[in-house]
Amino acid sequence: MTTPTDPAATPEHDDSHLDGHTLDQLSDYLDADMTPPNPEIDSSPTCQIALASLRRVRAASALLLDADAEHESALEDGWFDRILNAISLDFHAGRSIPVPNPSSSAVITTTEGAIRGLIRAAGDTVHGLLVGRCTLDGEITTQGAPIRIRVDASVYWGRPIPETATQLQEAISLALSTQTELNVTAIDVTVHDIYRP
């Protein structure tokens, strides 16, 4: 036993029971990852027992929220809907992209967000792959400027990565060439993960 039986009876800063250290100091020492090493604490069996106890509490607290979460009641659909409604006006549109147009009196633009949506939709047609973040590198606001596209993707277990990545490049290339006038110079695909069954 490292602590008195009745914590309420313990003076606020009673150091005596931990070889001259308070539980707070030991907690701070743990926070600092035991650096720089404190030989007094390191060589005191009493402190080591208290540290072990703090570590166990910390380990339990890391798991506590997940344990709590299992007992949370189900949320109503309305709760989710309010979030979706609130975000629906914020499109993450990004930069404006000029669209070639023969008329001199009208300006047509699309947005970076719309292009990303197009890339995502094209990517989702590829068997066994999920597209993540898309980045458009280049002076996209200047008509005809060279654009390099970077796509993050993850592939399902059992799918050949090179072929799947190539299919993704082709699907994106086709979608962009038929639906936009972007001057795409490269489509880089990074496969960051494989989904295991």
Place this chain on the structure above:
Amino acid sequence: MFAAKRAGNGVAVVLPQQEPVSLLQADDRTLVGRAADGDSQAFAVIVRRHAPVMRAYARRLLGSTDEVDDVVQDTFIDAWRHLPDLRDATTLRSWLMRIVSHKSVDRIRARRYHDDIDQHEIESPGQTTPENISISRSRENALGQVLSALPERQRQCWTLKEMGGYSYDQIAESLALPTSTVRGLLARARRTVTKEMEGWE
């Protein structure tokens, strides 16, 4: 169901014929990337996946009040706006928890203006009922009950420190308390928790 109100950015999503792309299986990195790019369906999956833990965290801070679900709702609305700034998707959970911390602390502070916090009777999270005791098989469940029994102020400080990763100074600033008071509250909480958890060592 959490029906998407629109396909991301107004672009029609073409569903694959052979194997449906299941966002439910997607890792956080994929979901964060898509949501940052404006895919509200991916964001919906993030909300479904992380809402239970965020509610549990808010409940530990606020107690069981109606405020919990409001705080978590506001958290996700803010998260959508700021997701494009989140560079490392592996930190999504702690990033969301930080937003919950901020919003919960705002609520806690607002309470103090309206009435004396010590008079504030709010049901502790996970009240000790016979049912709860019977499910307290694990160390974390036992810890949960010990924390629920702490005085409100101690519980808030302990939760911000040990779960929210706040420093003493951050807790002091957030709750508008002197740092020395926060240290004292945490010292008492820590003593109670380590003592009560001895049986689980």
